[in-house]
Amino acid sequence: MSTTTARVTGTRTPRPWAMLAVSVIAQASTTVVVSTPAFLIPLLHSERGMTLAQAGLLAAAPNLGMVLALVAWGAATDRWGERRMLVAGLVLTTVAVLVASVVSGDTALGLVLVVAGVGAASTNAASGRVVVGWFPRERRGLAMGIRQSCQPIGVAVAALVVPALVAAGTISPALLFGAALVGASAVACAVIIVDPARPERSQRADGRSDNPYRRDGTLLRIHLVSILLVVPQFTLSTFGLVWFVAGLHWSTLAAGLVVAAAQLLGAAGRIGTGILSDRVGSRLRPLRWVAVAGIAALLLTSAFGALDLGVAAGICYVIASCISVADNGLAFTAVAEFAGPHWSGRALGAQNTGQFLGAAVVAPTVGALIGVLGYPAAFAIVALAPALATPLIPSARREHERDVAA
Structure with missing residues (x-):
């Protein structure tokens, strides 16, 4: 991004590779949270007496929240910046998962997991914009490839950790594990992320909208x-x-x-x-x-x-x-x-x-x-x-x- 056309967005020293690492951790952490309910299905089915259809519906709750919120988070990021939206979404996810760990009732659990998915959706657009904003075009493919690797990494972590944490017959340890990861990511994003500078919005000579x-x-x-x-x-x-x-x-x-x-x-x-x-x-x-x-x-x-x-x-x-x-x-x-x-x-x-x-x-x-x-x-x-x-x-x-x- 050209420094001659960009406006300064902060006074902290930007470290692109550190921001990429934090973005990967944040996205992987929210992926763990979103993936965790799927690995709870055996426990929910055998211990709580849920049918597989009911357990599958509960597992889909975070994804429903993400679908409902993705565009809204993207628009908010366009307006208020990447760092604020990343931290806000990660904090919302952390709070929602903490509530899910103590809530009683399957319906209430499902609703709270939807809220967790709403918060988790913030990382999709905001962390992607951090990569695009701080990495030049000739290295952007590599950086975005690293960033996109977080999804399978998050699923792998959940697959390895969640079954062991719920072996005692309660889902709370698995949810608390996800909350700890996301909470730590929120702190890291608040400390490391610097909003990329953006070109000043200019009026098109032909008067047409800049809507792509x-x-x-x-x-x-x-x-x-x-x-x-x-x-x-x-x-x-x-x-x-x-x-x-x-x-x-x-x-x-x-x-x-x-x-x-x-x-x-x-x-x-x-x-x-x-x-x-x-x-x-x-x-x-x-x-x-x-x-x-x-x-x-x-x-x-x-x-x-x-x-x-x-x-x-x-x-x-x-x-x-x-x-x-x-x-x-x-x-x-x-x-x-x-x-x-x-x-x-x-x-x-x-x-x-x-x-x-x-x-x-x-x-x-x-x-x-x-x-x-x-x-x-x-x-x-x-x-x-x-x-x-x-x-x-x-x-x-x-x-x-x-x-x-x-």
Whole structure:
């Protein structure tokens, strides 16, 4: 960002890599909170007598809160700045989770978890804006890739820690663990984060609005592409374990190790595609490559599964899983860059909202396909999602036109 066109937003010394680290910790911490209810399902089902449907609904409560609040947090970040919104959201999440740890009644617990999700949503747009604001374009892909790795890291932490904490039969220790992580993140953000300077908003010579959604359809196309590309991601993460155990007759331990490896390699893949986008000077070209590769990986996974070649199917599953998450950082960075400094908060909120809504329909829809056609055929049909997304990806020429206009 040019220092000649930017206005100073604070007196503290900005440390971009420290702010990136704090942003990753904050996002990973809220991911732990949002993911924790899913790992409580066995306890809620066996100890509290909930049906699986009821426990699943409770597990979805934080995600509902996030969907309701993402765009609002983005707009607030555009207006009041990243640091304030990060700290406010993290404090709200901490308080809500602390209340959840002592509240009685399943309905009350669900409502408080919705509030926790509302607070957690603040990190999505605000931490993304910190990365875009403090890292130059030639390193932004790497930085955003690191930042986007926080989601699988948070899920992995919850998967490892939550079952052990609830082994005694109470959910409070797991919730308090999440509250401690988020509370510490709030303090770190208050101390480390410095709002990026922004160019002064100038009046367009032609009198037109600076709303990027009115400029052309580029942002809407990226949103739609991301919704389609989230389908294979959530299909593989949701049904991978049960496919290996029930469909390919693997042990639960072996299946769990493969799924965990896919998550960790996926986090590394996000960083790798970010570096690649920096090298080629484009987010959209690698995004197209990822979509095409996803089609091939899903079809190979389906084929080896249909042939009952378990090892080959497992290898292709890991590859397909890595590819299925690789687009996330690319699209997220592209949205922020096309939206510009005065609209990126709202645009990133809209981006995440679309992805969450898309993910919400995956489990019931793909589950029904599996019930009728089996796993291999369902995975092959899911390959239609990246196939439909590929022609919708805007041309990389749009990035050049944006840079020239800027």
